[in-house]
Amino acid sequence: MLKVENLHASVDDKEIIKGISLYIKPGEVHAIMGPNGSGKSTLSNVLAGRDGYETPEGEVLFNAKDLLEMAPEVRAQEGLFLAFQYPVEIPGVSNIYLLKAALNAARQARGLDALDAMDFLTYVKSKTKMLKMDEKFLYRSVNEGFSGGEKKRNEILQMAVLEPKLCILDEVDSGLDIDALKIVSEGINSLRSPERSFVLITHYQRLLDYIKPDFIHVLADGKIVKSGGPELALELEKEGYGWIEEAAKA
Amino acid sequence: MSASSENINELIGEKYKDGFVTELETDSFPPGLDEQIVRALSAKKNDPEFMTEWRLDGYKQWLTMDNPDWAQLSIEPIDYQAISYYSAPKSLEDGPKSLDEVDPQLLETYKKLGIPLGEQERLAGVAVDAVFDSVSVATTFKDKLSEVGVIFCPISEALRDHPELVKKYLGTVVPQGDNFFAALNSAVFTDGSFVYIPKGVRCPMELSTYFRINASNTGQFERTLIIADEGSYVSYLEGCTAPMRDENQLHAAVVELVAMEGAEIKYSTVQNWYPGDENGVGGIYNFVTKRGECRGANSKISWTQVETGSAITWKYPSCVLLGDNSVGEFYSVAVTNNYQQADTGSKMIHIGKNSKSTIIAKGISAGKSQSSYRGLVKVAKSAENARNYTQCDSLLMGDKCGAHTFPYVEVKQPSAQIEHEASTSKISEDQLFFCLQRGLSADDAVSMIVNGFCKEVFKELPMEFAVEAQALLGISLEGSVG
Numbered sequence: 001m002l003k004v005e006n007l008h009a010s011v012d013d014k015e016i017i018k019g020i021s022l023y024i025k026p027g028e029v030h031a032i033m034g035p036n037g038s039g040k041s042t043l044s045n046v047l048a049g050r051d052g053y054e055t056p057e058g059e060v061l062f063n064a065k066d067l068l069e070m071a072p073e074v075r076a077q078e079g080l081f082l083a084f085q086y087p088v089e090i091p092g093v094s095n096i097y098l099l100k101a102a103l104n105a106a107r108q109a110r111g112l113d114a115l116d117a118m119d120f121l122t123y124v125k126s127k128t129k130m131l132k133m134d135e136k137f138l139y140r141s142v143n144e145g146f147s148g149g150e151k152k153r154n155e156i157l158q159m160a161v162l163e164p165k166l167c168i169l170d171e172v173d174s175g176l177d178i179d180a181l182k183i184v185s186e187g188i189n190s191l192r193s194p195e196r197s198f199v200l201i202t203h204y205q206r207l208l209d210y211i212k213p214d215f216i217h218v219l220a221d222g223k224i225v226k227s228g229g230p231e232l233a234l235e236l237e238k239e240g241y242g243w244i245e246e247a248a249k250a
Numbered sequence: 251m252s253a254s255s256e257n258i259n260e261l262i263g264e265k266y267k268d269g270f271v272t273e274l275e276t277d278s279f280p281p282g283l284d285e286q287i288v289r290a291l292s293a294k295k296n297d298p299e300f301m302t303e304w305r306l307d308g309y310k311q312w313l314t315m316d317n318p319d320w321a322q323l324s325i326e327p328i329d330y331q332a333i334s335y336y337s338a339p340k341s342l343e344d345g346p347k348s349l350d351e352v353d354p355q356l357l358e359t360y361k362k363l364g365i366p367l368g369e370q371e372r373l374a375g376v377a378v379d380a381v382f383d384s385v386s387v388a389t390t391f392k393d394k395l396s397e398v399g400v401i402f403c404p405i406s407e408a409l410r411d412h413p414e415l416v417k418k419y420l421g422t423v424v425p426q427g428d429n430f431f432a433a434l435n436s437a438v439f440t441d442g443s444f445v446y447i448p449k450g451v452r453c454p455m456e457l458s459t460y461f462r463i464n465a466s467n468t469g470q471f472e473r474t475l476i477i478a479d480e481g482s483y484v485s486y487l488e489g490c491t492a493p494m495r496d497e498n499q500l501h502a503a504v505v506e507l508v509a510m511e512g513a514e515i516k517y518s519t520v521q522n523w524y525p526g527d528e529n530g531v532g533g534i535y536n537f538v539t540k541r542g543e544c545r546g547a548n549s550k551i552s553w554t555q556v557e558t559g560s561a562i563t564w565k566y567p568s569c570v571l572l573g574d575n576s577v578g579e580f581y582s583v584a585v586t587n588n589y590q591q592a593d594t595g596s597k598m599i600h601i602g603k604n605s606k607s608t609i610i611a612k613g614i615s616a617g618k619s620q621s622s623y624r625g626l627v628k629v630a631k632s633a634e635n636a637r638n639y640t641q642c643d644s645l646l647m648g649d650k651c652g653a654h655t656f657p658y659v660e661v662k663q664p665s666a667q668i669e670h671e672a673s674t675s676k677i678s679e680d681q682l683f684f685c686l687q688r689g690l691s692a693d694d695a696v697s698m699i700v701n702g703f704c705k706e707v708f709k710e711l712p713m714e715f716a717v718e719a720q721a722l723l724g725i726s727l728e729g730s731v732g
C-alpha cells in the first residue's frame with residue numbers, strides 16, 4: 001500500500017524529516033508516537049502533498065505509484081486521506097456541500113457518475129448515524145463554530161464518506177471527551193478492512209486501547225528511533241520518551 | 251507559498267465571455283453635447299413637450315456642476331464632447347411592432363448572451379425588456395402583465411402611452427440636479443424600463459431588463475422608473491454586458507424606485523460590463539445613481555447586486571425610509587480583478603419611525619484592483635427607534651490588491667441603534683490545502699470558498715440570477731469549473 005524509503009523533507013532549508021522508512025501493507029494499522037515537534041504532522045503533510053516542502057532525498061510509493069509526483073488532489077482521489085490535527089473553518093460552505101463535492105471528485109476520478117441527490121443524502125445520513133452525529137451538522141458551515149471535539153468528529157465523518165484506502169489520522173483523539181473518543185474509535189474500527197490501512201498519530205495509549213495497532217513507531221527528531229508491537233505503547237506510557245531518545249543517541 | 255496566490259489570481263481571472271460585437275447599421279449622433287443635441291435627441295424620442303423642458307433643465311444644471319472627485323478612484327478625465335449621445339440600430343428606427351419585425355441579428359445577439367426573446371424560448375416566469383445601446387429591442391410578456399394592470403415597457407413608450415404617470419414620478423427620487431452624472435443622464439437619457447404595479451397587485455412574474463452596450467464611442471444613459479403602488483409587490487432583475495473595446499465607454503444610469511404604503515420592491519442586478527483587459531486597457535466607466543424611496547408606511551425596498559464588471563464602478567444604491575416601519579436593504583458582492591476599481595456601497599436615510607435598514611457588503615479583490623465600501627447611515631430627528639445593521643467583509647486574493655472601508659454615520663435621534671461590523675480576510679493556505687486534500691481541484695476549491703464568502707448575498711437573489719451570479723464568479727454549482 002505505502003512504501004516510504006529514506007524520506008527527507010525540509011522547509012525553508014531546515015531539515016525536519018531526516019530519513020524515514022515505513023512499510024504499510026493493506027489492512028494494517030500503524031501508530032506513530034513521539035514528542036512534540038518531532039515531525040509527525042510534517043510527515044503527514046508531506047505525504048498528503050502540501051505546498052512548501054522540499055523532498056531532496058527518498059522515495060514514496062503509494063500502490064506502486066510515485067506519490068511525490070502526484071498533485072495533492074490526485075493523491076486524495078487515489079485514496080489517501082488526511083484527518084487534520086487542526087481542522088480549518090470554511091465560512092458559508094455547508095458541510096454537506098463539501099462532502100458532496102469531495103465524494104463526486106473521487107467518483108469522477110474513478111470514472112463513476114455523481115450520486116443523485118437522494119442517494120447521496122441517504123448515504124451521508126447513514127454515516128452521521130454511525131458516528132452518532134446530529135444531522136444538523138451537515139447543514140452548518142464547515143467547522144465554523146464547532147467545538148474542538150466536534151471538528152475532530154467532522155474529520156472522521158469526511159473519512160467515512162470518502163472511504164479512502166489509506167487514512168492518516170493526525171491526533172484525532174486530542175480534544176475528544178471520553179464518550180466521543182469511544183464513538184470515534186468505533187467509527188474508525190468499523191472502517192477497518194483487509195484493504196484499508198491506517199496511520200494513527202497520537203500521544204496517548206487510550207486511543208490504542210480502542211484501536212489495536214499492528215505496529216508502533218516512535219518518531220524523534222525527524223527519525224523513527226524505535227518500532228515494535230502494541231506493547232511498545234505501554235512502555236512509553238510508563239517511561240516516557242527519554243529512554244528511547246537516549247538509546248537512539250548512544 | 252506564493253504559488254497558490256498566483257493560482258488564485260489566475261483562477262479568478264476568467265476570460266470575459268460576452269465581449270463580441272454585433273455588426274449592424276446604426277443611426278448615431280456625431281460626438282458632442284450642447285443644447286441642440288439635447289433637443290435633437292428629445293425629438294428623436296418623440297418626447298412630449300414637458301420632457302424636452304425637463305431634459306434642458308437637467309442639461310443647464312449639469313453645466314454648472316463638476317465631476318465628483320471624492321471617491322477612492324483614479325479616473326482619466328472624461329471628454330464629454332468626444333462621446334456620441336445617441337446610437338440605435340437602423341432597423342429599430344420605426345419601432346418594430348412585434349418580434350417578427352426585429353432584426354434577426356439582434357435576436358441572435360441576445361440569444362448568444364443567454365437571453366432568448368423569441369416566443370418559444372422565453373424564460374418561463376420572467377418578462378424581459380432588452381435595451382440595445384440607446385433603444386429598447388423588445389419587451390416580452392407585455393400582454394400577460396397588462397391583464398393584471400402591470401405596466402412594463404420601455405420608458406420612451408411610457409412617455410407616449412402614460413405621460414401623466416411618468417410626469418408624476420420622474421425625478422421625484424433623483425432630481426435632475428442630484429449629482430453630476432444624474433444631471434447628465436437627465437439631459438440625455440435614451441431608454442430604460444418603466445414599471446407600474448397597481449394597488450394590491452403582486453406582480454405574477456419576475457421583470458427583467460437586459461442592457462447591452464454595442465456601438466463604440468457611445469455612452470449608455472438609461473433611466474429606469476419603478477413604482478409599486480399601495481400593497482403591491484414586484485421583483486425586478488437587471489443584467490448588463492458590453493463588447494471588449496480598447497477605449498473606455500461611459501455608462502451613466504439613473505434608477506428611481508417608489509414604494510407606496512405596504513408595497514415591496516426587490517431590485518437585483520448582475521453587472522458584467524466589460525472590465526478592461528489584464529493591463530487595464532478599455533472597459534466601461536459605470537457611474538450609476540440608484541435610489542429608492544419608501545414613501546408609505548410599512549413599505550420595503552431591497553437592493554441586491556453582484557458586480558463583477560466595469561473598469562470603474564461608482565455606485566451607491568440607496569433607500570430613503572420616509573414611511574414609518576419602512577425597511578431598506580442592501581446586499582452586495584463586488585468583485586474586482588486586474589486594474590478594476592470599485593467604489594460602491596449604500597446610503598440609508600432614516601426619516602420614518604421604527605424604520606429599519608440592513609447593509610451586507612462583500613468585496614472580493616484580486617490582481618492589482620482596488621475596492622472600496624462607502625456607506626452612509628443617516629438618522630433624522632424624526633426617526634424614533636430607527637435601526638441599522640451594517641456588515642462589510644473583504645476577501646483579498648494575492649497581495650497587490652486593496653480593500654478600503656468608509657462608513658459614515660450621522661445620527662440625530664438618540665433612540666436609534668446602529669451596528670457596524672467589518673472584516674478583512676484572505677483565502678488561507680490552510681483552507682486551500684484542506685480542499686485539495688479532499689480531492690477538489692484548485693479552481694473548484696477557490697470557487698467554493700468564494701461562494702461561501704458570498705452566501706449571504708447570493709441567497710437574496712432570485713434563483714435564475716443566483717445561478718448566473720455564481721457562474722460569473724467562475725463558480726459552477728456542480729463544481730465543474732475547469
Ligand SMILES: Nc1ncnc2c1ncn2[C@@H]1O[C@H](COP(=O)(O)OP(=O)(O)OP(=O)(O)O)[C@@H](O)[C@H]1O
Nearest residue numbers: 011012014016034035036037038039040041042043
Ligand atoms: N513551515 C515551517 N517553518 C519552520 N519550521 C517548521 C515549519 N513547519 C514545521 N516546522 C518545525 O518542524 C518541527 C516538526 O513539526 P511538526 O508539526 O511536524 O511536529 P509534530 O511532531 O506534529 O508535533 P506535535 O506533537 O506538537 O503535533 C517543529 O519544530 C516545527 O516548529
Ligand SMILES: [Mg+2]
Nearest residue numbers: 040041042085
Ligand atoms: Mg502535530
